[in-house]
Amino acid sequence: MIYQAGNFEVVVIGAGHAGCEAALAAARMGCKTLLCTLSMEHIALMPCNPSIGGPAKAQLVREIDALGGEMAINIDKAQIQMRTINTGKGPAVQALRAQADKQEYYREMLKTLLAQPNLDLLMAEIEDLEIKQGRVSAVITKTGARFQCQAVVITSGTYLKGRIIIGDVIYDGGPGNQFPAQKLSASLLNHGIELGRFKTGTPPRINRRSVDFSKMIEQPGDDRPLRFSFMSPRIKRPQLSCWLTHSTPRTHQIVMDNIDRAPMFTGVIKGRGPRYCPSFEDKVVRFSHKDAHQLFIEPEGRFTDEMYVQGLNTSLPEDVQIEVLKSIPGLEKVRIMRTGYAIEYDYVPPSQLKLSLEIKQIEGLFTAGQINGTSGYEEAAAQGLVAGINAALKVKEKEALILKRNESFIGVLIDDLVNKEIDEPYRLLTSRAEYRLLLRQDNADIRLTPKGREIGLVDDRRWEAFNRKMETLEDTRTLFQLNSFTPAHREAADFLKQKGSAPLKDRISWWDLLKRPEISVSDFEEMNWIEPLDEEIAEQIQIQSKYQGYIAKQQEQVKKFEKLENRKIPEEIDYDEVYGLANEARQRLKAVRPSSMGQASRITGVNPADINVLYIFLEKKRRN
Amino acid sequence: MNQDIIGAISTPPGEGGIAIVRISGEGAIEKINEVFYPKAKGKELIYQKPFTLTLGYIRDEGQGMVDEVLVSLMKSPRSYTGEDMVEINCHGGALAAKRCLERVLSLGIRLAQPGEFTQRAFLNGKIDAVQAEAVIDIIRAKTDRGLKLALKQLEGKNSQYIKSMEDNILEANMLLEASLDFSEDVGDLDYERVRELLQMSRDGIDKMLKAGELGDIYKEGISVAICGKPNVGKSSLLNALLGKERAIVTDVPGTTRDLIEEYVNIRGIPVRIIDTAGIRDTSDLVEKLGINRAKQAIKDADLIILVLDVEAGMTEEDIRIFQELENKERIILLVNKDDLLEKKIKKEDIELHFSGIDVIWASIKEDIGIQSLAEMIERKVMAGLADGEQLEFTVSLRQKELLKEAGQYIQEVLEALELVPLDCLGVDMQNALSSLGQLTGKDLKEESIDRIFREFCIGK
Numbered sequence A: 001m002i003y004q005a006g007n008f009e010v011v012v013i014g015a016g017h018a019g020c021e022a023a024l025a026a027a028r029m030g031c032k033t034l035l036c037t038l039s040m041e042h043i044a045l046m047p048c049n050p051s052i053g054g055p056a057k058a059q060l061v062r063e064i065d066a067l068g069g070e071m072a073i074n075i076d077k078a079q080i081q082m083r084t085i086n087t088g089k090g091p092a093v094q095a096l097r098a099q100a101d102k103q104e105y106y107r108e109m110l111k112t113l114l115a116q117p118n119l120d121l122l123m124a125e126i127e128d129l130e131i132k133q134g135r136v137s138a139v140i141t142k143t144g145a146r147f148q149c150q151a152v153v154i155t156s157g158t159y160l161k162g163r164i165i166i167g168d169v170i171y172d173g174g175p176g177n178q179f180p181a182q183k184l185s186a187s188l189l190n191h192g193i194e195l196g197r198f199k200t201g202t203p204p205r206i207n208r209r210s211v212d213f214s215k216m217i218e219q220p221g222d223d224r225p226l227r228f229s230f231m232s233p234r235i236k237r238p239q240l241s242c243w244l245t246h247s248t249p250r251t252h253q254i255v256m257d258n259i260d261r262a263p264m265f266t267g268v269i270k271g272r273g274p275r276y277c278p279s280f281e282d283k284v285v286r287f288s289h290k291d292a293h294q295l296f297i298e299p300e301g302r303f304t305d306e307m308y309v310q311g312l313n314t315s316l317p318e319d320v321q322i323e324v325l326k327s328i329p330g331l332e333k334v335r336i337m338r339t340g341y342a343i344e345y346d347y348v349p350p351s352q353l354k355l356s357l358e359i360k361q362i363e364g365l366f367t368a369g370q371i372n373g374t375s376g377y378e379e380a381a382a383q384g385l386v387a388g389i390n391a392a393l394k395v396k397e398k399e400a401l402i403l404k405r406n407e408s409f410i411g412v413l414i415d416d417l418v419n420k421e422i423d424e425p426y427r428l429l430t431s432r433a434e435y436r437l438l439l440r441q442d443n444a445d446i447r448l449t450p451k452g453r454e455i456g457l458v459d460d461r462r463w464e465a466f467n468r469k470m471e472t473l474e475d476t477r478t479l480f481q482l483n484s485f486t487p488a489h490r491e492a493a494d495f496l497k498q499k500g501s502a503p504l505k506d507r508i509s510w511w512d513l514l515k516r517p518e519i520s521v522s523d524f525e526e527m528n529w530i531e532p533l534d535e536e537i538a539e540q541i542q543i544q545s546k547y548q549g550y551i552a553k554q555q556e557q558v559k560k561f562e563k564l565e566n567r568k569i570p571e572e573i574d575y576d577e578v579y580g581l582a583n584e585a586r587q588r589l590k591a592v593r594p595s596s597m598g599q600a601s602r603i604t605g606v607n608p609a610d611i612n613v614l615y616i617f618l619e620k621k622r623r624n
Numbered sequence B: 001m002n003q004d005i006i007g008a009i010s011t012p013p014g015e016g017g018i019a020i021v022r023i024s025g026e027g028a029i030e031k032i033n034e035v036f037y038p039k040a041k042g043k044e045l046i047y048q049k050p051f052t053l054t055l056g057y058i059r060d061e062g063q064g065m066v067d068e069v070l071v072s073l074m075k076s077p078r079s080y081t082g083e084d085m086v087e088i089n090c091h092g093g094a095l096a097a098k099r100c101l102e103r104v105l106s107l108g109i110r111l112a113q114p115g116e117f118t119q120r121a122f123l124n125g126k127i128d129a130v131q132a133e134a135v136i137d138i139i140r141a142k143t144d145r146g147l148k149l150a151l152k153q154l155e156g157k158n159s160q161y162i163k164s165m166e167d168n169i170l171e172a173n174m175l176l177e178a179s180l181d182f183s184e185d186v187g188d189l190d191y192e193r194v195r196e197l198l199q200m201s202r203d204g205i206d207k208m209l210k211a212g213e214l215g216d217i218y219k220e221g222i223s224v225a226i227c228g229k230p231n232v233g234k235s236s237l238l239n240a241l242l243g244k245e246r247a248i249v250t251d252v253p254g255t256t257r258d259l260i261e262e263y264v265n266i267r268g269i270p271v272r273i274i275d276t277a278g279i280r281d282t283s284d285l286v287e288k289l290g291i292n293r294a295k296q297a298i299k300d301a302d303l304i305i306l307v308l309d310v311e312a313g314m315t316e317e318d319i320r321i322f323q324e325l326e327n328k329e330r331i332i333l334l335v336n337k338d339d340l341l342e343k344k345i346k347k348e349d350i351e352l353h354f355s356g357i358d359v360i361w362a363s364i365k366e367d368i369g370i371q372s373l374a375e376m377i378e379r380k381v382m383a384g385l386a387d388g389e390q391l392e393f394t395v396s397l398r399q400k401e402l403l404k405e406a407g408q409y410i411q412e413v414l415e416a417l418e419l420v421p422l423d424c425l426g427v428d429m430q431n432a433l434s435s436l437g438q439l440t441g442k443d444l445k446e447e448s449i450d451r452i453f454r455e456f457c458i459g460k
């Protein structure tokens, strides 16, 4: 029997990384919010790798932070190792990565959720959505509770009709042996939403005390660990190490001997898996010429002996998994703690979404995270934040927040999801961002804090800190641009000589001097030409001066991009009326329904002649 | 509306008469003014009123002449597009128009897309929707056909070129991006390999561009000027090449007074051959004028045949004429009247004064050396361009622009390699990919991401 259980403005279904961000954002923006989870013990669960960040993902985490999201703050609290990778490859691809204590990550997020005004947490499985006149009006739980609401965000991860596969053992389940969400898929289909099926996998976990680390290479954290959040205190906690080992020819032999029992090859698995995260058996078959694959052994927390075997995700039968592990240097006496598995799940092909993450044909219904065909905690959190914000804005009847490709990785992520045909779980890469040099992890706050403030997610404390930083930055930049050295300056001449830097021919500003590869801001500090700078300020000054040329080049490109981006296409456009469109273009435009000429030009199958035709059509409309 | 400046040839290629290069956009007049030299002083375009015609030259980068032109101006809003417009009427026909357009594009003016002038005219309220749509129909049909044609051209015989060029740049980009997004899986960047790949793709682009020029040459031809002091046999050579008595031949020095132009097909290449007045110091006014014309024609020619006379010997006049010639690689030295027994020119003299220049010993009278000369002309044309295998290759101007663009970006990556961080290299690399992608109609960015997963075992 269905009973009236309450009235909320926003309901979020699923309390994973997307759901937590969505619920917090909506509640912080003043909406009465309900967050439903299948299990109170598995909030912000990290069912796969115990790490957050890395190339493209670190940028996302920093952007989430700048907008007032939670992921960065939470991982800073729960980290057990921080490392900056890609150092020396340039500021745009340098990326911070954290190893997380999974338990702590959960506990800290739970604390934050519980302390959040306007937010209710409920353990319940949502089985149905109620849609009235094309707008979502309520959700109904398995136990018959009906919650009335104005907006719903579905962040169901891989739980929708989840199916676990380990060799020939197959059963319905969510990640980490959770209950799957069995009924919601049918409800979505009923409401005309198309579903697809993806697959992903995870490696076995092993007992720390059964590992011989002497046969592995240690990978310690950084000496001076950085933090993700612009607001977190500096990190002081001792850093735990990861360990590097590798598979052997014998490992590969074991896999090949048992390949007839691998679900990947027996045809049991039908969903499409990600190529950037192939199963180990897939690697062995596809790269048969390689006789070793790297494997990283990573701690899952401070108070557990579980360790994650990065690079060994597999759905081989359990007995084969154990044999495989034992053939790896350092794991000869390994004891397994959790078996690796593959999981298949339903997803919503994201071309059905608007750039706000709202489902096109159902007002007030948003989806975010793995349900949209993405992979990764960071991608999920970023979407969750945007969906939560837009659900709240919907309730307040305000215009949606749409982040652009030239201002954020979040924008790239969502724009790709909507415009590209997603045929494998989507992972963000730095190479997907055409304006990568502008979208760095170091300037995420500069790019997005004002936006976060406008939305109402940036509190006074963060806003004041941000303004102080911007002021100092401006002052410091002026300092470097106004001061200069002449060839006659003895101290400068000696300094340059000692640095092996060319002597001055003309007066040169400090700013331009910084452009020399061998000169850095710290030199100015050491020479006592300036007061010691805050690390973040020094970093900004250094990047902005050294990369000025290339940054300007990208800004030029952005200008061109924005011209098209700012030409809006009215929502009610009827593409059948547009005279002169090529057929393929017409079909694709009808499916995607782009909001701007820029977006239209990025859709596969739409070429420049079609764009010109569209221009003329819109202009004609405007005049009538 | 803040639109960039666009340009295109507006007379359909192949139709005779004057070809027009059309330019439209705010600042168009000022831009063209940079390369336009008026015949009359003070007639710079920026001082001209709208709807006037101005005679002058379009100059190349090195102050040389591209073509003699008649330029008309229109000012916004009273023009076809409603923007500032310049129309360059080229006297030299289609080839000259093409060169003019290329010069114009080198100023940063963008090649107009099909229908873009009309689009602007419509957007600026100069024509109505019905007219605009009629034009769209034509453009649509044309571009669709054009696209097919262009693709056909790119396929077939020349496909291996494009394919390998594309392959190389894709692999280079893949290596770079993999080392950025998956450094722990793939390790550090193999700079040497990337350099090699980029160089190969740039060479491929150069080759295609040259092959394109070669295609042009077979269509449009080249010009060859015959020069030398009087009475060495220049007119005789013209007649020999033409196979008819076109020019007057006498043993009186100074017979030819004006330029004589004729068209002849030399080994498949259309050649405009120009006989000139013998160059010497003279007080005869008519001869003087002829000599001036000769000098201009020689300057403009693609190839020059410098004729010597064994009977007259090598004189200071010969050497002075030689020294005044620019671009010495254009020269073929023809030592004439080798049938005569008394030879005042020795091989050593030639080597001493004309070292490095191609020489043919000939007797026009006895028909010796004419065949070699024809071969030499062909060889010289090829040498400046590409190997002779892909003769049927032509590239459209659009393709040429894209190839050039891609080539430039690749060059910039090559120059910056190992000097700037990898993410900066990515900026020009992506630009190169996008230019080449527009050429072949593929999304190369997506393809190179695909390739990462195909080539590397990614899994961290």
Ligand SMILES: Nc1nc2c(ncn2[C@@H]2O[C@H](COP(=O)(O)OP(=O)(O)OP(=O)(O)O)[C@@H](O)[C@H]2O)c(=O)[nH]1
Pocket (backbone or CB within 6 Å): B229, B230, B231, B232, B233, B234, B235, B236, B237, B248, B249, B250, B251, B252, B253, B254, B255, B256, B257, B276, B277, B278, B279, B336, B337, B338, B339, B340, B362, B363, B364, B365, B366
């Ligand atoms: N013996 C001999 N005489 C030649 C040969 N070629 C040309 N002549 C003669 O050289 C004389 C000059 O020939 P032209 O062809 O008029 O010479 P040109 O260079 O055009 O002379 P100008 O027009 O006066 O500059 C004529 O009498 C020709 O018959 C040759 O190969 N051998």
Ligand SMILES: [Mg+2]
Pocket (backbone or CB within 6 Å): B234, B235, B236, B247, B248, B249, B255, B256, B276, B278
């Ligand atoms: Mg003559």
